[in-house]
Amino acid sequence: DxxxxxxxxxxxxxxxxxxxxxxxxxxxxxxxxxxxxxxxxxxxxxxxxxxxxxxxxxxxxxxxxxxxxxxxxxxxxxxxxxxxxxxxxxxxxxxxxxxxxxRLLPMTDQGVATRIHTTDGRDLHIQEYLVREACQPEIATFEFRGAERAQPGPGVLEAIRQADLVILAPSNPIISIGPILAVPGIRAQVAAATQAVAVSPIVGGRAVKGPAVAMLAALSLPISPGGVAACYADLIQLLVIDELDREGRSEVEALGIRTHVCDTMMVDTKAAARLAAAVLSAAGLSQAVAP
Amino acid sequence: DxxxxxxxxxxxxxxxxxxxxxxxxxxxxxxxxxxxxxxxxxxxxxxxxxxxxxxxxxxxxxxxxxxxxxxxxxxxxxxxxxxxxxxxxxxxxxxxxxxxxxRLLPMTDQGVATRIHTTDGRDLHIQEYLVREACQPEIATFEFRGAERAQPGPGVLEAIRQADLVILAPSNPIISIGPILAVPGIRAQVAAATQAVAVSPIVGGRAVKGPAVAMLAALSLPISPGGVAACYADLIQLLVIDELDREGRSEVEALGIRTHVCDTMMVDTKAAARLAAAVLSAAGLSQAVAP
CATH class of the missing domain: 1.10.8.240 (CofD-like domain)
Known part of the structure; x- marks a missing residue:
């Protein structure tokens, strides 16, 4: 296994x-x-x-x-x-x-707080933005408060170093993957990984879940796999994108990142398992980890 | 009111x-x-x-x-x-x-812990004794840890000083009323009160609720209104006892404490109200607080 x-x-x-x-x-x-x-x-x-x-x-x-x-x-x-x-x-x-x-490892044992600075001058904790304010405020900037003083949690760098494959899950690249990469040392370790692949959380111009669209827009990035690829350009060799975004391949490949096209919507456990198998296969690992 | x-x-x-x-x-x-x-x-x-x-x-x-x-x-x-x-x-x-x-006032703002020292040498928090051990261990001694350093909570001494009547509720005299009286200053203030009355929590040789019997026994006190009166001898002028304990009056009165006999079992809200009225009446206060 x-x-x-x-x-x-x-x-x-x-x-x-x-x-x-x-x-x-x-x-x-x-x-x-x-x-x-x-x-x-x-x-x-x-x-x-x-x-x-x-x-x-x-x-x-x-x-x-x-x-x-x-x-x-x-x-x-x-x-x-x-x-x-x-x-x-x-x-x-x-x-x-x-x-x-x-094995679930927190990115760090130190306190890091994702903060949203809004265009109307407020400084919201990400949970205030997501839940209390229902993602309505217009975003000016993001901050990962405390990240600069944080250290990777025990085992984090080792896990990335020893991994056959690092997968950046189909999560919001800015507020879900971003804080992890903001902890000093982690981004460089992912960049140095044997192989890293991301799954695009943007499908057909929409976020699979949550406020990724508003956040890419706030960073003036396109709402497409190309926008996602831009967040990870220094990190990944491969981006898995949905059938709906087949035409967005060239945008990604222009950044020097290979693409793999498949159904990425994890509508149930079977679909999730199919996606996992497709990601491993595209990364050339299907045989190595098959049971 | x-x-x-x-x-x-x-x-x-x-x-x-x-x-x-x-x-x-x-x-x-x-x-x-x-x-x-x-x-x-x-x-x-x-x-x-x-x-x-x-x-x-x-x-x-x-x-x-x-x-x-x-x-x-x-x-x-x-x-x-x-x-x-x-x-x-x-x-x-x-x-x-x-x-x-x-108005509900904690007896103190400092930490006080009622501890039970058992005859088999253990030192249990009262909740461990009551709940975890289901009152089974044999009691050697009681301790109100921290009480000697505690101060009466804000308003406590004033409330007793200004009260027309202090009522020691039908609770366990040792572990429910005892910790309150163990806070320096409170016992003396009750002793100096205009009038203080207790309601016996021992009815017909049994505790209305909880482990009062074992505790009176551990202090070698009789399991009767007389045993309760002994706990409060310096404090109360009147002890309200149940019809079942009518014959125990002399034991209480020998301590210089008057008795009032009535039905003390608060089986429902009406019974509780009747008991309250009886206590006030026996203390000569029925008119003063009637609506």
């Missing part, structure tokens, strides 16, 4: 009512532990919201959706961080409990 | 997964806000347990029953205490949100 390491974005981490929430680490965890809510696309299957309702009755803000099941993760993470344990260790322990079939 | 101040025991407070839980303050709050679970006798009506189940899946201890609704209180209390706000202020804010019809 292939050994898979996922490096998680912690730029989305923030405090809610004193609890340390790691939205991206938890999304990966819940999804790969097969306890995620696939229909909703985030959080836990069978989630309930009793605590959130009571928080509201007690006068607290409730725009961040804290489910009852989800709270358990935040409570234990917060307790252990308060005791001085690093996020990487806490993440390892909690994901092992859920029998995660991959 | 009469103005009622309740002074709450914080000796039961402890940390569960990093959350500051105040079982006694919350019991009073939930009950008087009329959101408590009367059948179960503790916690919130309509409570659910999703978070607790998930805490267990994540490897945490789950002997302390943290309900989803209940968690909201603990999360907000913990956040505010971490920000340096005193427990009295946090309690005021949260009880006001629930429109509590009385």
């Amino acid at each position: 292939a050994e898979i390491t996922v490096i998680g974005n912690t730029g989305d981490d923030f405090k809610v009512h004193g609890l340390h929430v790691s939205p991206d680490l938890d999304s990966v965890t819940y999804s790969l532990a097969n306890i995620g809510d696939a229909d909703r696309g985030w959080g836990l299957r069978g989630e309930s919201w009793a605590a959130l309702g009571q928080l509201g009755r007690l006068g607290a803000e409730t725009w961040f959706q804290l489910g009852d099941l989800d709270l358990a993760m935040h409570i234990l993470r917060t307790e252990r961080l308060h005791r001085g344990r690093p996020l990487s260790e806490v993440t390892r322990d909690l994901t092992q409990r859920l029998e995660l079939p991959v | 009469a103005e009622i101040t309740v002074i709450g025991n914080t000796g039961d407070d402890f940390k569960v997964h990093g959350l500051h839980v105040s079982p006694d303050l919350d019991s009073v709050t939930y009950s008087l806000a009329n959101i408590g679970d009367a059948d179960r006798g503790w916690g919130l009506r309509g409570e659910s347990w999703a978070a607790l189940g998930q805490l267990g899946r994540l490897g945490a201890e789950t002997w302390f029953q943290l309900g989803d609704l209940d968690l909201a209180m603990h999360i907000l209390r913990t956040e505010r205490l971490h920000r340096g706000r005193p427990l009295s202020e946090v309690t005021r804010d949260l009880t006001q949100r629930l429109e509590l019809p009385v």
Whole structure:
């Protein structure tokens, strides 16, 4: 079996009512532990919201959706961080409990906060922008606050160095992959990797999920695989793009990046497995990791 | 209307997964806000347990029953205490949100922990004794750790000083009323009160609720209103006892304490109101506080 390491974005981490929430680490965890809510696309299957309702009755803000099941993760993470344990260790322990079939490493154990500076002069945490403000404010600039002082988490550089293949998942290149690459040392390590491939999160001029379109636009990048390729031009040798974007190949290849065209929409587990196989095959690794 | 101040025991407070839980303050709050679970006798009506189940899946201890609704209180209390706000202020804010019809004051803002030293040499927090160990260990001694360094919470001494009547509720005299009286200054202030009355929590040789019998026994006190009176001999002028204990009057009166006999079992709200009226009447206050 292939050994898979996922490096998680912690730029989305923030405090809610004193609890340390790691939205991206938890999304990966819940999804790969097969306890995620696939229909909703985030959080836990069978989630309930009793605590959130009571928080509201007690006068607290409730725009961040804290489910009852989800709270358990935040409570234990917060307790252990308060005791001085690093996020990487806490993440390892909690994901092992859920029998995660991959290794999940936070990009860093230091605090990094993705901030959105809006054209009306506000400085929003990414969760405020995404959830409270529903991606409505116009973006002026992005900031990965604290990234310049952060160090890659334990094992992160080694995992990239030893990898047969680094995959930049079909995530928002600016606020999901961007914070990881902003931690000093990580971008250079990816650039030096044996092979790196990205999957375009822009399909037919639209984001598969979330505000990637507004963010590419804010950086004056085209809303296309070419725009995605521009974010990763120094890093990847191959970009996997959707059938819908077949005509965008030349734009990507002009940057010296090969393309592979296939159906990239992970509408269900089977489709996701097909995409994974296609990515490995395009990277010449299909035999090496077949069971 | 009469103005009622309740002074709450914080000796039961402890940390569960990093959350500051105040079982006694919350019991009073939930009950008087009329959101408590009367059948179960503790916690919130309509409570659910999703978070607790998930805490267990994540490897945490789950002997302390943290309900989803209940968690909201603990999360907000913990956040505010971490920000340096005193427990009295946090309690005021949260009880006001629930429109509590009385003023609830923690006995102190400092940390006091009721500990049970067992005959087999263990040193248990009262919640470990009550909940995890289900009151089974044999008690050697009690300790109100930290009480000697604690100060009465804001308003506590004033409330006692200004009260027409101080009522020692039908609670365990050792671990429920005891920690309050152990805070330096409070016992003397009650002794100096205009009038103080207790309601016996021992009825017909049994505790209305909880481990009062074992505790009186550990102090070699009789399991009777006389044993309760002995705990409060320097404090009260009147002890209200149940019809079942009519024959125990002389034992109490030998200590120089008057008795009033009535039905003391608060089986429902009506019975509780009747008991309250009886206590006020026996203390000569029925007219003063009638609506």
